[in-house]
Amino acid sequence: MDTTGVGSTGPGTAPAGPRTADRKRLKDHLISWATGAPLKGAPGPGVQTLVLSDAAHVPAVVAAGLVGPSTLLLAPDDGTGVPAPAVGYEGSLTEPGDELSNGQDFFLQTHSYASSPYMTVFGPTVVRLTDRPDFEAYLADADRALTDGVFPDFLLTSSVVLADAGALGGSHHPADGPSVRLYADPDGYVSTTPTGAVLGTVDDSLDTLTRRFAELGPDEAALGAVVPQDIRDQALRSRPFLPRYLKAITAMRILMAHGRTGLKVSGFGARLTPELAGAAADLDDAALPLVVHGDSGTYMVISGRLFAVRRETARALECLLAAPERVTALVPAAELDVLDELLAQHGVRLNPLQAVAA
Known part of the structure; x- marks a missing residue:
C-alpha cells in the first residue's frame, strides 16, 4: 500500500487551511484503520493513521509524539480548515449511516452491522459492530451460515470491509495496536477504534498507549466499549468455527468479484x-x-x-x-x-x- 503523499511534517510547518490526501492513500489508510492491518513499508515514528473527532486536539497529539513523518492525521473540517499537519475531512467515520468525505472525490460509508442488510452500498463501506444487538446479529448470521450455508450478502460485496474481524473470531494482525491506528473522541479519550476500550488521552505518549493496549489485549481494545469481554469470550468459545467462517467470507468475496x-x-x-x-x-x-x-x-x-x-x-x-x-x-x-x-x-x-x- 502506498504510504507516500501528504504527511505530517511537524507543528507549524504549514498554515491552517485545506489539506488533502490523494484518494488511494486515504483509502489505504482508512482500511488499515478499520481492520488493524498495518500499511506496507517500514514503520516509522508515530501512528500510521490517527483519526480525531475534534480538530482542537491536533496540537496535543503532535506534542505527545503521536504524529510522525508518515502519519495520516485526520481531523474534522468545519469549512475553516484544520491545523497543520492534519488533513481535513467532512462527515463522520463513527456514526452509523454517515459517511466521510475528503471534500473532493472520496467517500467512505459507515454502516452498523444489524442495519447493513437494509442499506444500499454505493462505494467503499465499513461495517462496524456498534452495540450488543449488532454482536447478536453477527453471531446469528454465522450460525445460519454453518447450518444452512447462507452467508450475509453484504459481507460478500467487494467494496465492504468488516471492521475488527480479529475480535470476532478472526486473526489479529500481530502488529495491530496504537502504532498502527488510533481514534480520539470529542473529549480527548484515545482508543484504537471507536468501539474499543479507552487506552488514555491525547496527551499520552505512544509508549503509554502501547503499554495499556498490551494490558487489555487486542479484543478488548477493539470492541471493549460495545460488548463485555466475558460475553464476547463465551460466544466465541462456543463457536470455534468462526475463524473458518470469516475465511470463507473472504474467499467468496474474491471469487464473486471475479464473476463466480x-x-x-x-x-x-x-x-x-x-x-x-x-x-x-x-x-x-x-x-x-x-x-x-x-x-x-x-x-x-x-x-x-x-x-x-x-x-x-x-x-x-x-x-x-x-x-x-x-x-x-x-x-x-x-x-x-x-x-x-x-x-x-x-x-x-x-x-x-x-x-x-x-
Whole structure:
C-alpha cells in the first residue's frame, strides 16, 4: 500500500487551511484503520493513521509524539480548515449511516452491522459492530451460515470491509495496536477504534498507549466499549468455527468479484461429495484448508491463498477433512497423492486418520 503523499511534517510547518490526501492513500489508510492491518513499508515514528473527532486536539497529539513523518492525521473540517499537519475531512467515520468525505472525490460509508442488510452500498463501506444487538446479529448470521450455508450478502460485496474481524473470531494482525491506528473522541479519550476500550488521552505518549493496549489485549481494545469481554469470550468459545467462517467470507468475496456464482463452502450447510451429506466437518482448526465450489469451478484456500483446483482434488480434500476414517473408500489413492503433493507445496500435511495442519 502506498504510504507516500501528504504527511505530517511537524507543528507549524504549514498554515491552517485545506489539506488533502490523494484518494488511494486515504483509502489505504482508512482500511488499515478499520481492520488493524498495518500499511506496507517500514514503520516509522508515530501512528500510521490517527483519526480525531475534534480538530482542537491536533496540537496535543503532535506534542505527545503521536504524529510522525508518515502519519495520516485526520481531523474534522468545519469549512475553516484544520491545523497543520492534519488533513481535513467532512462527515463522520463513527456514526452509523454517515459517511466521510475528503471534500473532493472520496467517500467512505459507515454502516452498523444489524442495519447493513437494509442499506444500499454505493462505494467503499465499513461495517462496524456498534452495540450488543449488532454482536447478536453477527453471531446469528454465522450460525445460519454453518447450518444452512447462507452467508450475509453484504459481507460478500467487494467494496465492504468488516471492521475488527480479529475480535470476532478472526486473526489479529500481530502488529495491530496504537502504532498502527488510533481514534480520539470529542473529549480527548484515545482508543484504537471507536468501539474499543479507552487506552488514555491525547496527551499520552505512544509508549503509554502501547503499554495499556498490551494490558487489555487486542479484543478488548477493539470492541471493549460495545460488548463485555466475558460475553464476547463465551460466544466465541462456543463457536470455534468462526475463524473458518470469516475465511470463507473472504474467499467468496474474491471469487464473486471475479464473476463466480453459486458458491458454497464445504461444511457450511453444503457438500461437494454426496456421501458426506450427513458428515460433520472439522471446523475447529482455523489452519486447515477450505473447499469452495460453485457453478463453474472448485477452489481451495490453503495457508491464506486461494487456488482453482480440479473437482476430484477438491473432493479428496473434503473427504479427508470431513471423514478421514472413510477417505480410502471414497477417494482413489492416486487422487490422494495429487492432493498430498499440492498441500505439501504450501507447508500443509494431512494424515488420513487425523487431519492436522503442519
